[in-house]
Amino acid sequence: MKISVIGTGYVGLVSGACFAQMGNTVTCVDIDEQKIASLKEGHLPIYEPGLEEMVLHNYKAKTLHFTTHAKEAIASSKICFIAVGTPMGEDGSADLQYVLSVAKTIGESMQEYLVIVDKSTVPVGTADKVRQTIQEALDARAVTIEFDIVSNPEFLKEGAAIADFMRPDRVVIGADNQKALDIMHDLYAPFMKTRDRFISMDIKVQR
Amino acid sequence: MTKYTANAMLATKISFMNEIANICERVGADVNQVRNGIGSDSRIGYSFIYPGCGYGGSCFPKDVQALAKTAKDFGYTPKILDAVEAVNYAQKNVMGTKVIDYFGEDLKGKTFAIWGLAFKPETDDMREASSITIINTLTKLGAKIVAYDPKAIKEAQKHYLKDNASVSYAHSKYEALKNADAVILVTEWQEFRSPDFDEMKKLLKNPIFFDGRNQFNKERMKEIGFEYFQIGV
Incomplete structure (x- = not known):
């Protein structure tokens, strides 16, 4: 599958490398040009056992790409992961400005049906905000393109991130329709060969 | 959720x-x-x-x-x-308090070795790490710190402790101990789990070990000749 991952922090980089390792074609996107340039030279911004080897291997095999051009990466992918930071705001709440700014870019860039996956740690209700932001951007372009929002929190532990990602205890998917759920299940099935640990749930219960 | x-x-x-x-x-x-x-x-x-x-x-x-x-x-x-x-x-303040209880409020002229800066082993991540709290508490009272971490020293120098002039960094766990008044273990990296205690005693000014991760047996440490402090004992 062709995948784009927006954000090359801990979660983005590990997810991108592991999806590529499992045979997908992954493009990791970051707005930080210096970060992308050094990733292309094989310098990782974080230390995580096994990650560097996996990134280098897949980068050389051209299954893992790095770019600052979000538009092209999003336009050519079937699944787009939002993996940017959600730092703590002054009042303790999660700051969603980066997540929503990526959502806007997605709306401005997508060309055909796309599954948008929230991998960042975000509070309940964020999927609605992301959906709305994308829809507004599509409306501004005066185009109609179908898309689905999926929540897929990442449970990896720093220090054991590769092992956790390649053999997860469980994969949690929040979705509101079967099509998106099926695509996510296809993507994660190779990571759960011995036993299906796919847990699907609602995005948010409507009241 | x-x-x-x-x-x-x-x-x-x-x-x-x-x-x-x-x-x-x-x-x-x-x-x-x-x-x-x-x-x-x-x-x-x-x-x-x-x-x-x-x-x-x-x-x-x-x-x-x-x-x-x-x-x-x-x-x-x-x-x-x-x-x-x-x-x-x-x-995050408990270890610093134990050190102050032992050495007093005035730590001028004292040097402490810190083993581990990352918030946990196998990472260079120092976000919200206890090491930052402990180090800043001690240097505020006049202490000097010599820190060693297998991976996180660059992070400390670049971000988290860059404004703290009382901190220097060692290339190995033993180098950090040289003439230190005590050692404080903050991150339980594997390389800290079976140290050469004789070598440690030679390097430290006093054989005093503050263990923020309860890595060792207190009776055994006493036999070896350390004054040993840990959490919850």
């Missing part, structure tokens, strides 16, 4: 055990034995009940607070979540 709950649950287990450790310390119990005793109950289990000098990292502190904030936004005042954070905040 699932992700936040998972992290809040794990953080709760740690803060709960640290609270028990603080009680143990006061009543004369050994939290290591308590941990052993309760973990054997299959309903409780051994994971995430290790006492220590506080959790850090990019997830637990941020996620516990964000979940508390969400709860408040929706009209519920969380009691446990706020306590989990409060216990952890205080826990």
Whole structure:
């Protein structure tokens, strides 16, 4: 599958490398040009056992790409992961400005049906905000393109991130329709060969 | 909600055990034995009940607070979540307090070796790390710090401790000990688990070991000749 991952922090980089390792074609996107340039030279911004080897291997095999051009990466992918930071705001709440700014870019860039996956740690209700932001951007372009929002929190532990990602205890998917759920299940099935640990749930219960 | 709950649950287990450790310390119990005793109950289990000098990292502190904030936004005042954070905040000071209890409020002329800067082993991540709290507390009282970490020194120099001129860095765990008044273990990297204690005694000014991660047996440490302080004992 062709995948784009927006954000090359801990979660983005590990997810991108592991999806590529499992045979997908992954493009990791970051707005930080210096970060992308050094990733292309094989310098990782974080230390995580096994990650560097996996990134280098897949980068050389051209299954893992790095770019600052979000538009092209999003336009050519079937699944787009939002993996940017959600730092703590002054009042303790999660700051969603980066997540929503990526959502806007997605709306401005997508060309055909796309599954948008929230991998960042975000509070309940964020999927609605992301959906709305994308829809507004599509409306501004005066185009109609179908898309689905999926929540897929990442449970990896720093220090054991590769092992956790390649053999997860469980994969949690929040979705509101079967099509998106099926695509996510296809993507994660190779990571759960011995036993299906796919847990699907609602995005948010409507009241 | 699932992700936040998972992290809040794990953080709760740690803060709960640290609270028990603080009680143990006061009543004369050994939290290591308590941990052993309760973990054997299959309903409780051994994971995430290790006492220590506080959790850090990019997830637990941020996620516990964000979940508390969400709860408040929706009209519920969380009691446990706020306590989990409060216990952890205080826990980061426990090791510093033990050092001050031993050496006094005036630490001018004292040097302490710090083993471990990262918030946990196998990472160079120092976000919200207990090492930052401990180091800044001690240097504020005049102490000098010589720190060693297998991976996180660059992070410390670049960001988290760059404004603290009283901190220098060593290339090895033993180099950090040279003429230090005591060693403080903050991150339980594997290379700190079986150190050469004789070598340590030779290098340290005094054989004093503050262990923020309860890595060693207190009786054994006494036999070897260390004054040994840990959490919850």
